Structures are given as structure tokens and as C-alpha cells.
Amino acid sequence: MEEQAGRAAGAGGEGPRAAGTDAATEAFVAHRNLLFTVAYEMLGSAADAEDVLQETWLRWAGIDQDTVREPRAFLVRVTTRQALTRLRTLSRRKESYVGPWLPEPLLTAPDVADDVELADSVSMAMLLVLETLGPTERAVFVLRDVFAVEYDEIAQAVGKTPAAVRQIAHRARAHVAARRPREAVSRTQTRGALAAFQEAVETGDLRRLLDMIAPDVVLLTDGGGVVRAALEPVTGARTVADVLLRIAAATLEPAQVNGHPALIVRTGGEIDTVLAVRLEGGLISGLYAVRNPEKLSRVDRETAVAR
Known part of the structure; x- marks a missing residue:
């Protein structure tokens, strides 16, 4: 199990890799890059995002796949919950960090820039703006404004009602708008x-x-x-x-x-x-x-x- 988990959780971030043929592995690998990006935008750390993916895989591999109607929604929900737990730990760690804390930089492919919204969401400037949000606000903003996840799904991921999530999203959106660059730069x-x-x-x-x-x-x-x-x-x-x-x-x-x-x-x-x-x-x-x-x-x- 651990060997297979390593293959599945590690696949995708560094190019195609051989993966197991079972449905669980195939589904996880199909959504792996999305899950990494969700975790990275919530944490600002690729190393911690990889740990979250490992935890997500272990939970995914341990359930009956026939009970999951929408693998993507389920995996995003689990990833979000794991990232929220880790984000609270990171917040305490950053309090004792020596000097300014900056996100872990990623070398990204040229085609990432073609998706303007995605490129903006992973930019160093935006990740620093996200650092000024609380953990739940950050999760809601990332899931809704970057990945267009439905409010009902976000509510399940963060343990809030859909109505509360809408209010949090509105508040987080206003907070980010006041702090992000005022003009789009090509x-x-x-x-x-x-x-x-x-x-x-x-x-x-x-x-x-x-x-x-x-x-x-x-x-x-x-x-x-x-x-x-x-x-x-x-x-x-x-x-x-x-x-x-x-x-x-x-x-x-x-x-x-x-x-x-x-x-x-x-x-x-x-x-x-x-x-x-x-x-x-x-x-x-x-x-x-x-x-x-x-x-x-x-x-x-x-x-x-x-x-």
C-alpha cells in the first residue's frame, strides 16, 4: 500500500509516471495536479502540499470506490480538510519564522500563463494576499473564486452551512480585492x-x-x-x-x-x-x-x- 501510495501521490507533479491499473489509482492520478494546486494555494508550500496529497491518497485508497459518485468532488473535499488542518499548524510555525515568510516558488510550464486566472492565483503577490486571510476564509476563496466549486461542496469541505460559506466568500473576496494589484499586467x-x-x-x-x-x-x-x-x-x-x-x-x-x-x-x-x-x-x-x-x-x- 505505501509503495502504491507513493506512486499515486507523486505522479503528475514531475511529468507522467507509471501508475497502478486499479480504478482508485487512475482516478487519483487524473485529478492529482488539481489537488496539488488546491493544497499549494491554501498553504503556499509545495512540500506541505505534497504531504497533504499523501494523506488524501491514503484516505481515498481506504474507502469503497463504489460509494463515491463524484471522485473529483470527494478528493477536493478531503484535500481541503487535510490542508486546513495543516494550515493551522503552519500558522503557528510562521509565528517563529526568522524574517519575512514568502511562499515556496514553483517553476511552472509556459502554458500556465495562458490561463490568466490560474496564473494570477498562484502568483507570489496573490499568495501573499491569501496569507492575510484566516484559514477558513482562504479555503473558501480558493475553492470558489479559483476553482469554481459549488457552495454546497465547499460547505461540506469546511464544515459550514452553504449560507455561511456565501457570507465568508463575500467577505474574503472584498478583502482580497482591496489588497491585490489594482491593474492587470500582461x-x-x-x-x-x-x-x-x-x-x-x-x-x-x-x-x-x-x-x-x-x-x-x-x-x-x-x-x-x-x-x-x-x-x-x-x-x-x-x-x-x-x-x-x-x-x-x-x-x-x-x-x-x-x-x-x-x-x-x-x-x-x-x-x-x-x-x-x-x-x-x-x-x-x-x-x-x-x-x-x-x-x-x-x-x-x-x-x-x-x-
Whole structure:
């Protein structure tokens, strides 16, 4: 059972894998990428999302499949419940986290950007907005606004009435709308801005860099207490620019991270930092630098996300 669980829970995230022929495994693998994405958006951690999938598989494999009319709905419900339990544990863990906490970055396939809503939902900026919601609010928002799950199904997943879920969804939607970027930025715009940003950093062009970042720009660096990183947000164009110019000697590689253009910073050939940006009004208003080595293990291969 454990070997089969490992195959089923692990299938899909790193490309096709051989799976068992039984109906339970086939159904789980068919929805695996969706379940991972639900868990990841609720937790902001790929490692914890994988653990949730393992727990979901064990519960799925232990029931009579003939009693389940809608495998997708059942699996989403179980995944949500497991993620909610883990989210409450993570919330306590984050209270003692050293420095700013950022989501674990994912290297995503180019076609993820074609689904604008999916790309937006897994972006670093959106995941940070979701961090400001309570566990139940986050689950309801993700299930309803990202995955279009019916209110009755969400109610079963979070242990609330459908009427209560509607109220929670309304409240969470307003909360997110007040904090998300105010304008939609195309992938072409982001890629162009990032290319110009990369050139400015690599050439040490302070003036050009200052022209590209907002006066009130905020840089968050996540080292997790493992590697050197600012323990507080770095604010202000000149201060942020001075920090960025310190990586001019490193190798900067364009990549698609969490559905959006980003930069992978390498030193000595090894991944040192994943740098994502937030654009508003044609300027870079936010920078997210993930340096914690424990969060960089999935950036060397694509992770499949789906709705």
C-alpha cells in the first residue's frame, strides 16, 4: 500500500509516471495536479502540499470506490480538510519564522500563463494576499473564486452551512480585492520590464534602476534564518536599488515562476535566489526574493499546476 501510495501521490507533479491499473489509482492520478494546486494555494508550500496529497491518497485508497459518485468532488473535499488542518499548524510555525515568510516558488510550464486566472492565483503577490486571510476564509476563496466549486461542496469541505460559506466568500473576496494589484499586467509587459530590470542590475546602472522602481517599492527577502537576508522589509527606491546592485556579479536567468516571468539568481552555478516582481503603474512596486534553500528544491524542474 505505501509503495502504491507513493506512486499515486507523486505522479503528475514531475511529468507522467507509471501508475497502478486499479480504478482508485487512475482516478487519483487524473485529478492529482488539481489537488496539488488546491493544497499549494491554501498553504503556499509545495512540500506541505505534497504531504497533504499523501494523506488524501491514503484516505481515498481506504474507502469503497463504489460509494463515491463524484471522485473529483470527494478528493477536493478531503484535500481541503487535510490542508486546513495543516494550515493551522503552519500558522503557528510562521509565528517563529526568522524574517519575512514568502511562499515556496514553483517553476511552472509556459502554458500556465495562458490561463490568466490560474496564473494570477498562484502568483507570489496573490499568495501573499491569501496569507492575510484566516484559514477558513482562504479555503473558501480558493475553492470558489479559483476553482469554481459549488457552495454546497465547499460547505461540506469546511464544515459550514452553504449560507455561511456565501457570507465568508463575500467577505474574503472584498478583502482580497482591496489588497491585490489594482491593474492587470500582461505577461509581455512583465517580461519586458524584467528584461530591462535584469540589464540594469547586471550593468550596475543605478540611474536606470531607479527609473524602473516605484519610490515606495518594497523588497522582501526570505532566508528563513538559514542564509543571509534582511529580517525586515526593505523600503524606498534608493535603498532597494543599492541592495539589488550587490547581485550584479551573479548570473541572472529569466524563468517562469508561479505562472509569471521571474529571475533565478545563481552563484557558482548553484541556485541562490528566486526573484519575482510586482508591477503597478508601469513601475516595479514589489520584489520577492526567496533565498531559503529549503524552498528552492523545486526550481530545477517544472511543477504541474491545474484547475
